[in-house]
Amino acid sequence: MLRSRTKLIELGKRQLCRSMCKSSELTLVEVDDKTGIATLTMNKPPVNSCNLEFLRALKSAMKEIESNKCSGIILTSSNDKVFSSGLDLNELRQPNPERLATFWKELQEMWVTLYLSNVPTAAAINGHALAVGCVMAAACEYRVMLPDFTIGIHATKFGYVVPPFIVNTYLSVLPHPVVERALLQGKIFSTQEALQINLIDEVVNSKDEALCKCADFIGSFEQTNPVARALTKRQLRAPFAKQLLEDPETELRESLEYINTPLFQESLDQYLLQLKKKNKK
């Protein structure tokens, strides 16, 4: 009882000393004056689907947080049902070639920025996290999730080949056989299932509790040297990012070729129809 009260008081304090850092319409950044932790809230209605502008806003917010020497990043959502619905599928449908290339490069850069961030990263998953939404959470170092939501990469279910950097994000948190089965089945996990396979670290009952857990995780590095920590993280993660760091053009070319195939475009049309139909019922 006493412990939970102390926790609540702590939570109150944390909320009081939070100050606004920089926001765009699509992202909101708040920095805790005491801890230096930045909370980056995704705010692209209705479901945080990642279009070009949103990917840009996310990357730029993360870079800004790093350059302001914040002590860590908590990634979360302003929508209390959806963390992120992944890529904005409209960017992939009958695309303008130039915009698609720019979009895909932004995706690559946003991923590298988050995955190799110098500062500790944590995801407060307060809603569904699908496809690239799951990838963003998995690219963080720690994940805590609310019950009764879903998380996973279901690309193969609707006819998408999974790009290598997405495979690698899974591989850096889950064992190979688990990744293989999950990706080949296009498996979407419930919160409880995600906990069982260690795709997430903990389950909590509210967004405030999720933010608190993430702050505690970031605080656990207080006694470490930030430069040594960042370089060690980079060393551990570099093999998974090697391809994108050394040869982003090949990944870009292969993805663009694939997205422009009739097979991909047909599957996408069908999938988008299903998504819209669901809302008309």
Ligand SMILES: CC/C=C\C/C=C\CCC/C=C/CC(=O)SCCNC(=O)CCNC(=O)[C@H](O)C(C)(C)COP(=O)(O)OP(=O)(O)OC[C@H]1O[C@@H](n2cnc3c(N)ncnc32)[C@H](O)[C@@H]1OP(=O)(O)O
């Ligand atoms: C060699 C080959 C190499 C590389 C291959 C290259 C390319 C392959 C690309 C593969 C990569 C895939 C990664 C992705 O991230 S793809 C995105 C997949 N995401 C989804 O499938 C999520 C779909 N959305 C949902 O399931 C639900 O929306 C969700 C559970 C998130 C929320 O449900 P809720 O009931 O709250 O909202 P909805 O009413 O469903 O949605 C609101 C409106 O938003 C539209 N919507 C939702 N998601 C998306 C999206 N991802 N993109 C675009 N639009 C989206 C939805 O249609 C609704 O629109 P309206 O009906 O209101 O107009």
